[in-house]
Amino acid sequence: MSGITLAVPSKGRLEELTRDWFASKGLTITRPGGARSYLGAIDGMPEITVRFFPASEIARELIRGNIDLGVTGLDLIHETSESGPASVSVASKLGFGNADVVVAVPEAWIDVTHMHDLADVASDFRSRHGRWMRIATKYITVTRQHFAKAGIAEYRTVESLGATEAAPASGVADIVVDITTTGSTLAANGLRVLEDGVMLQSEACLIVSRTAAFAPQRKAQLDAVLSRLGTTAGF
Ligand SMILES: Nc1ncnc2c1ncn2[C@@H]1O[C@H](COP(=O)(O)OP(=O)(O)OP(=O)(O)O)[C@@H](O)[C@H]1O
Numbered sequence: 129m130s131g132i133t134l135a136v137p138s139k140g141r142l143e144e145l146t147r148d149w150f151a152s153k154g155l156t157i158t159r160p161g162g163a164r165s166y167l168g169a170i171d172g173m174p175e176i177t178v179r180f181f182p183a184s185e186i187a188r189e190l191i192r193g194n195i196d197l198g199v200t201g202l203d204l205i206h207e208t209s210e211s212g213p214a215s216v217s218v219a220s221k222l223g224f225g226n227a228d229v230v231v232a233v234p235e236a237w238i239d240v241t242h243m244h245d246l247a248d249v250a251s252d253f254r255s256r257h258g259r260w261m262r263i264a265t266k267y268i269t270v271t272r273q274h275f276a277k278a279g280i281a282e283y284r285t286v287e288s289l290g291a292t293e294a295a296p297a298s299g300v301a302d303i304v305v306d307i308t309t310t311g312s313t314l315a316a317n318g319l320r321v322l323e324d325g326v327m328l329q330s331e332a333c334l335i336v337s338r339t340a341a342f343a344p345q346r347k348a349q350l351d352a353v354l355s356r357l358g359t360t361a362g363f
């Protein structure tokens with residue numbers, strides 16, 4: 129394959145800020161077919177094909193090596209696959225899209241302030257309530273890794289793709305793992321982040337696929353665009 133592929137968010141909170149970031153480096157991303165087209169370009173750099181994808185698909189395709197370079201949230205790299213972080217390299221942190229993936233419990237759980245308190249709750253849960261502690265989240269991979277590190281195995285995840293913070297009040301789950309920026313959604317739902325409950329600090333990043341960085345025929349073009357953006361592949 130000649131030329132390299134850059135994937136940028138097609139919609140959502142990262143879309144416009146990504147275009148602004150490239151513009152701040154003197155590169156203009158164009159979308160000649162309009163908002164419904166998924167193909168674009170960078171003015172003056174015909175060797176780069178721009179593709180517009182949702183942020184979560186960009187993470188997946190970078191990890192698989194189907195695209196060379198992309199902008200997406202660090203949380204999505206960690207969540208898409210356990211091997212995600214090892215399959216890519218962060219070339220630049222872009223300074224927007226900042227959010228933390230956190231463990232939050234009902235405010236009423238006053239004795240539960242740290243992960244080790246949660247470990248006690250989890251191990252008592254079954255005898256007290258006749259079931260496992262349930263965690264509502266869309267961050268299944270991140271939760272599994274972080275809870276294993278904290279030595280907590282007695283729980284079940286309940287996959288939640290929207291309104292996760294409502295799950296404890298509605299009885300669907302006991303606690304949540306979710307993304308937060310201002311904390312206002314958690315507070316509005318009577319939830320509190322554990323003091324050591326920040327699992328991941330995420331922001332939008334320019335990310336290089338490991339596959340691309342080791343493809344000899346694309347390496348020079350990749351290095352050239354990264355140098356225009358003031359960075360290197362970092363492998
Ligand atoms: N307050 C926030 N809530 C959720 N995600 C946020 C927030 N702030 C930044 N982000 C980041 O935005 C990225 C997700 O962007 P977006 O919601 O546009 O994704 P998407 O996958 O395209 O959307 P959708 O969930 O609609 O499919 C994630 O990397 C996430 O970390």
Ligand SMILES: O=P(O)(O)OC[C@H]1O[C@H](OP(=O)(O)OP(=O)(O)O)[C@H](O)[C@@H]1O
Binds near residue numbers: 291292306312314
């Ligand atoms: O800490 P805060 O600043 O309150 O932000 C956190 C909330 O923002 C996001 O939801 P959003 O309403 O943007 O919708 P989404 O689920 O489609 O991302 C996210 O899923 C949280 O629910």
